[in-house]
Amino acid sequence: MRTASADLLAVRTITADGSDVYLRITSSPADLEIRWYRDGDQRVSGSPVLFPAGDRSRRRIGSNFRAGTTFCLGVVGASGDAWCGVVDWNVYS
Template sequence: MRTASADLHAVRTITVDGSDVYLRVTASPVDLRIRWFRDGDHRVAGSPVLFPAGDRSRRLLGTNFRAGTTFCLDVVGEARQDWRGVVDWNV
């Protein structure tokens, strides 16, 4: 499992076929709707997942990614305040 908490907008690479992507928001002043998208192509993206402010539950963003897939995270909507979290992938 790969885990990252710094630079949540960075490009990440799936290395294990069939991998899932999870996110746990550790700090946000507002509710967030977050999705994954293919690096360089916002047309290929997951459905937004709601992360209520103060809720630190780990939530599934996407499943069954192929090895070699590159992805980023995107905040959907107007809530662009500073937030922190932990991304797990290749799980």
């Protein structure tokens, strides 16, 4: 399992077949909708997942990625609100 808590909008690479991607927002004053998208092509993406303000539950935002897949996160929320969280990938649960 890999975990990243810095720069949540950076490109990430899947290294194991069948990988799932989870996100847990650790701090946000506003509701956020987050989805994965293919690095360099936002037309290939997952469905937005709602993360209500203050809810620190881990949610799956994508599943069954092949090794070598690169992905980014797209975020929609209140403009200017700071937030942080943790992304886990290459996990199977």
